[in-house]
Amino acid sequence: MNGSGKEHIIKSYDDELARLTGEIVRMGELAATQLESAIDVVERRDERAAQRVVANDDAIDQMEQEISHDVVRLLALRAPIAGDLRNVFAALRIAADIERIGDYAANVAKRSIPLSMVAPVAPASGLAYLAELAAEQVREVLAAYNDRDTERAYQVWQNDVALDDAYTGYFRQLLTYMMEDPRNITPCTHLLFMAKNIERIGDHATNIAENIWFQVHGEPLNKQRIKRDFTSNPEPGRLDE
Template identity: 85%
Template sequence: MSREHIIKSYDDELTRLTGEIVRMGELAAKQLEGAIEVVARRDERAAQRVVDNDDAIDVMEQEISHDVVRLLALRAPIAGDLRNVFAALRIAADIERIGDYAANVAKRSIPLNLVAPVAVAGGLAHLADLANELLRKVLIAYRDRDAEAAYQVWKDDAELDDAYTVLFRSLLTYMMEDPRNITPCTHLLFMAKNIERIGDHATNIAENVWFVVHGEPLVAPRAKRDLTASADFETK
């Protein structure tokens, strides 16, 4: 077998692997969209379907892991090729966690339906839109091996952190104003944190794209504006 044929065969396998990861990411994005939709509709059956659909993402992650192991065994990639293969493994793991967080949002919506709705719940949809935008942009950056686009996603996570902090503050205010809001707002706090974590995993993917392209980690300073874990955080 000629060297040219071996290189083309490897490139074909890597292209197929990239396509599978992008499809997995799109499924995770649709899961988050579905989770937010069932929150708005207060639809328990639809929420359970979103939870059950997470299995498909788990299966895809396992298949990608098997493909990576096979590539390592058969092609013994080095340098940039090796970075591509290991990045695929890490990115698939990040997407699997994103799917888990989307399923968690849907799961929390089920007990949330048992109590009266609170107006501040609408902020969850805005948070999810920001997270999904980060996810979809970083998937395109990965597909195109576009390090600059990935870097922009990495920086834009700060906007999601800001929105999360605002929603966190609003939920605490509702809880302090009326004890009857404590139960629904507690569920919403967990759901909001799940969505904020999706943004963190999108930045992980962005870092892997940067590493694949440049062969070095992304070490630029980034504003982390989730203030909710800080001792200085105050509701105002």
């Protein structure tokens, strides 16, 4: 094959990879918007709008399937190796993480429906701050992926501690409300599940950051990161501090 033929193949692969990256970034933006829409219906206590948010998750699922097909086609037609292969597999893994982010956003919207059927509780307003942190993490890591910016990805990876701290504080607040008045147990239980879904969105953003790091450097992100979600396995006395 002459030089121009090789250049054509390389350019064709680069074009396909750029298109794939663009699709993943659009998918991620849709997932972040879904989360914001879910929080909006929580605040408005709007059952119909919540059902629309849940239904919109199908669009994210469809995009993930299309991206998977594109990855298989790239593997079959281009037979990428080394760094090119990492690019393709990173796309597949990141798309899967975004699909899960969309699922968690839909779960928040689903929980808002029974929550809207009981008397409002004050802690419900605190959910928006968690969602704001999570959506920012998602958008930052998408920008890092689009630019292959490992330092920005690493910052997202480190910043997950802020969401963990906020989630743990919110968890404590909800427990206090439930202990003070049994009538708060049902709405606060819904809020606990919703908050956990949002915290998990942050975890998937860190997964994406790790994939970006491996995609660019060809090695795992092995740095130490503080993890401050103590709600699943609290240290003795931790929740009483």
